Amino acid sequence: MSSLIISVIQTNIHWEAKAANLQMLEEKILGIKDKTEIVVLPEMFTTGFSMNPELLAETMEGATVQWMKKIAAQKKIILTGSIIIEDDGNYYNRLIWMLPNGQVGYYDKRHLFAYGDEDNHYTAGTKRLIASVKGWKINLLVCYDLRFPVWARQTPGEAEYDLLIYVANWPEKRVHAWKTLLQARAIENQCYVVGVNRVGKDAKDIVYSGESLVADPMGEVLYTKKDVEDIFTITLEKSHLQAVREKLPFLKDADNFQIIIGKE
Secondary structure, rough: OOOOEEEEEOOOOOOOOOHHHHHHHHHHHHHOOOOEEEEEOOOOOOOOOOOHHHHHHHHOOOOOHHHEEEEEEEEOOOOEEEEEEOOOEEEEEEEEOOOOOOOOOEOOOOOOOOHOOOHHHHOOOOOOOOEEEEEEEEEEEEHHHHHHHHOOOOOOOOOOOOEEEOOOOOOOHHHHHHHHHHHHHHHOOOOOEEEEEEEOOOOOOOOOEEEEEOOOOOOOEEEEEEEOOOOEEEEEEEEHHHHHHHHHOOOOOOOOOOOOOOOO
């Protein structure tokens, strides 16, 4: 059974200052001494949770994607996190999945945070992205998606994926929900969950306590850190995942369902 080594970067984010954030994150990533295979950055890691896509959006050929390509190749890692992207006249909160060979996948945030006006500035995605690494299947989601369990739900029977990754800017005032739902997603889907959140205060005076979290398939917390910047590397074991699923074959008893995407 294979293992998977993941590094989470819990960091403050300079408000709408892309160059400063890229410089800061480059130093953090290149400074990771432990062997790692996947490095996870927070949501909108170049800007903070900004509603100014007209001013800040880049294309898939832009500076940040090129920076991710450079860092992934130099460090020989998979690098992921979300940024503001303009594509075909629409703005997306897009998670980029950058491989060390320069190949790229992406996931557009499905559930836009209407409470924070995100739905008036961005276009919702319509497709999930489940990546494959060393025999692991990884479901990649963004922040507010966490509140909607059907979007992440394994289909009945054979598991579609082994690891859920959420990248976020999740405020401290609702962090109890963040921690609870991350553990719930792990338990109900019998998978590992990695949630990476930011720390600090943004220009809207919203405070973020981080509390990035790694949970195993039983929902047991393997890592969390509050209020401070942190870089943490952890090895996830496929053998533990398989043992849980074999001992407790709950997925086979799940309800059948269908997700229909569209407007009324």
